[in-house]
Amino acid sequence: MKVQVNDQNKISPNLVFFLIHAVQVGVGILGFQRYIAEKAGYDAWISVLLAGIGGSIIIKIMYSMLLKEEGDLIEIHRTAFGNTIGNILSVLFLIYYFMMALAVLRTYIEVVQVWMFPQLSIFPYAFAFLGLVYYIVAGGIRTVTGIAFMGVVFPLYLILTIVFPLRYADFGDLLPIFSHAPIDILAGVKSTTLSYLGFTTLLMYFPFINDKRKSHIWAQLGFQFTTILYLLVAVVTFAFFSKEQLATTIWPTLTMFKIVEMPFVERFEYIGISSWALIILPNVCISVWAFSRGLKRVFHMQQYTGLKISIIALFILMLPFKDRQAIDQLNNYVSTIGFYVLYAYIPCLAVVYHVVRKVRDKHEA
Amino acid sequence: MKRKWLIPIVILLLFLSGCGNEVEIIDDISLVTVVGYDKGEDGKLIGTVSIPIYNPDFSINTEQYTSQAHLINENRDKLNAQSSKPLVSGKLLVALYSKELAREGLADLLDNLRRDPSIAANVYLAIVDGNVKELMDKQYSNVDLGIFLSRLIEQNIKTESLPKTNLHLFLNDYLEEGKDPFLPIIKKRKDTVEITQLGLFKGDNYVEAINYKAGFMFKGLSGNFKNASYTLKFKKDAYVFIQNLKSKRKVEVKHPDGRPQITVNLNLNGIIKEYNRTKVTGKNIVTDIEKKMEKEIQVKAEELIRRCQELGVDSFGIGEKVRQHSRSWTKEEWQTIYPELDIKVSVKVDIQESGVTK
The missing domain is CATH 3.30.420 (Nucleotidyltransferase; domain 5)
Structure with a gap:
């Protein structure tokens, strides 16, 4: 069934580029190199490419459902599985959005704690940050999109810092190519998932896009921009670190900031990490928006109420994750769940949905 | 009405967040x-x-x-x-x-x-x-x-x-x-x-x-350099000072019968800056200098590599180069074969200019 949205709340199709890209690049890019190299060694850049191709197919599948339904995930679930089961599945999916926001924010606070302020307690920082998130998400999807745009464009200058590690890079490290079995490279794809996650929020904000058919290409472009960025970062990281060194570096991207030398700034990490807040902000906002929108659609509550619930829940659930192990575990869970959601659940859902639609359309005709 | 509260609270929170931490002032x-x-x-x-x-x-x-x-x-x-x-x-x-x-x-x-x-x-x-x-x-x-x-x-x-x-x-x-x-x-x-x-x-x-x-030799063998200098004893009492030496290193690895054969190619080029016996001239003096320098660097470089091999130290990353050409490389195996490997050095010197005098 079609989901109706006021025209004044809609966003233009090209902005989907920023929504997709902003929600993907978060904390994953700070440390994904180590995880993928663990599995596929220095052939792991192939895994990054494969994940790019895989994601592109998933976006195509999502569009095939969304364009047909002209609605959102909740509506698709209801069509495919009926009201009750559909709603239950929707709620599970919403929890996954929520966990994404939780993992990103908690990991970022950890980075700030380790790299900048060891005495920082989670409480005040999370309070301030979530206040800002509340303010933005309360403004609706158009405000969130604006923040996404800002969160992509402003920190873009960080790409330039890739020049500094290049001076110490030895691209011979990547040789010999294909020294790992295909199965290892596929395992590497699984490990990249965390950094690619989040674009499934498309399933929630789709009804808000003007000219939906046109937005497909922008979604694909946004995704491929992420792939290129990751590929660049992965290749430079592999050339910069030796294997063993990378295996013991928790945040290779941040460690590469340490080699940056500029006459006017002694330590670039501080600037890099502070700028990173701008990358994290839209990331959390989009996930929280998707979660609260989902609550509204499933439980017919006010979106403000849903938003309040999600902010308070984020705040409380952040507290049990106290150390590196716990946070790493959280990220692993989100990554594993995300992997199966992307490559197993969504294709299955698409099959069920299209079959049900075909049968129903035949019936009605 | 709710919004009225929100903005001041958010602003307050943003500013207050700086207070919780110990501030380190450069004078203290x-x-x-x-x-x-x-x-x-x-x-x-x-x-x-x-x-x-x-x-x-x-x-x-x-x-x-x-x-x-x-x-x-x-x-x-x-x-x-x-x-x-x-x-x-x-x-x-x-x-x-x-x-x-x-x-x-x-x-x-x-x-x-x-x-x-x-x-x-x-x-x-x-x-x-x-x-x-x-x-x-x-x-x-x-x-x-x-x-x-x-x-x-x-x-x-x-x-x-x-x-x-x-x-x-x-x-x-x-x-x-x-x-x-x-x-x-x-x-x-x-x-x-x-x-x-x-x-x-x-x-x-x-x-x-x-x-x-x-x-100098160490640097040449472990990578490229851009702006070195070198003093060569050309003939008896005749010294040449060569500047702006650029060097490119290329490690060639061949496996004729399972055992890697390694050649380190050094390509150098530079400019003559000083020559203390201008009367000692010859027909192909620049070529002679090049030849002499090639020989000298080759001998010294091979000597240095042999010394490292004797110590079992692979400072020039030759093992790394071999690894990049082979999928079956293992550290243990490399450490046993490294000291007995036959590593050759081939040097090519090209002197491009001789300053503003002939």
Whole structure:
């Protein structure tokens, strides 16, 4: 069934580029190199490419459902599985959005704690940050999109810092190519998932896009921009670190900031990490928006109420994750769940949905 | 109505978030620029830190603190007790280690530098020939010791007599399969400090030193360089000084019968800057100089490689190159075959200009 949205709340199709890209690049890019190299060694850049191709197919599948339904995930679930089961599945999916926001924010606070302020307690920082998130998400999807745009464009200058590690890079490290079995490279794809996650929020904000058919290409472009960025970062990281060194570096991207030398700034990490807040902000906002929108659609509550619930829940659930192990575990869970959601659940859902639609359309005709 | 509250609260939160943390003001802390470690009694470390004190009349004093402990940070705590302001290591420029400590392995000591996010990746490391504390006890010029030592090393890297080195590169070589790191060795002379040797490492253990004069050869064999100089004894009493030497290294690996055959190709080109016997001329003098230089560099380079092979030290990353061409490379196998490998050096010198005179 079609989901109706006021025209004044809609966003233009090209902005989907920023929504997709902003929600993907978060904390994953700070440390994904180590995880993928663990599995596929220095052939792991192939895994990054494969994940790019895989994601592109998933976006195509999502569009095939969304364009047909002209609605959102909740509506698709209801069509495919009926009201009750559909709603239950929707709620599970919403929890996954929520966990994404939780993992990103908690990991970022950890980075700030380790790299900048060891005495920082989670409480005040999370309070301030979530206040800002509340303010933005309360403004609706158009405000969130604006923040996404800002969160992509402003920190873009960080790409330039890739020049500094290049001076110490030895691209011979990547040789010999294909020294790992295909199965290892596929395992590497699984490990990249965390950094690619989040674009499934498309399933929630789709009804808000003007000219939906046109937005497909922008979604694909946004995704491929992420792939290129990751590929660049992965290749430079592999050339910069030796294997063993990378295996013991928790945040290779941040460690590469340490080699940056500029006459006017002694330590670039501080600037890099502070700028990173701008990358994290839209990331959390989009996930929280998707979660609260989902609550509204499933439980017919006010979106403000849903938003309040999600902010308070984020705040409380952040507290049990106290150390590196716990946070790493959280990220692993989100990554594993995300992997199966992307490559197993969504294709299955698409099959069920299209079959049900075909049968129903035949019936009605 | 709700929104009215929201904005001031958010603004307040953003500003207040700066309050919770301990603020470090530059006048209230001591910036450590050099740390040095000697071997102490029963497994303890003697740690020395050097701190610049900037006086109001723009002169600089250097303060030293020394103490003994098992751990680097335990040491730091003890040193803090001596200092009037808290010691902060974010500005660390140079870390020095005594030869004894380097012989026992630096990995555990470097772990501290690596683990601490406030320490830069381009900190210089060096081994001290002699007592580290003694070297650090003196102020060598009107600059702070840290700046003095880091400029000493930096300058030698820029003039291509010392291969590029810093904390990151040391760790990179140490943790690379098929490559061993090196460090410069410095020594206290009467009023100054000098780089005297290059220390070769096997893993993280210092093994032997080679003369610093071989630094040129060492650099050429471990990578490319751009702006070196070389003095060649051309004929009896006839010397040529060649400048702006650029070098490209290429390692060729062949496997004719399972055993790798390695040729290191060095391509050099440069400009003649000085020639002290202008009367000694010949027909193809430039070609003769090239030939002579090729021969000389080849002999010296092969000598250096053989020495490394005897020590079982792979400072030039030849194992790394072999690994990049083979999928079945293993570290153990490489270490057994490396000392007996036949490694050839082939040198090609091209002198492009001879200045503005003929």
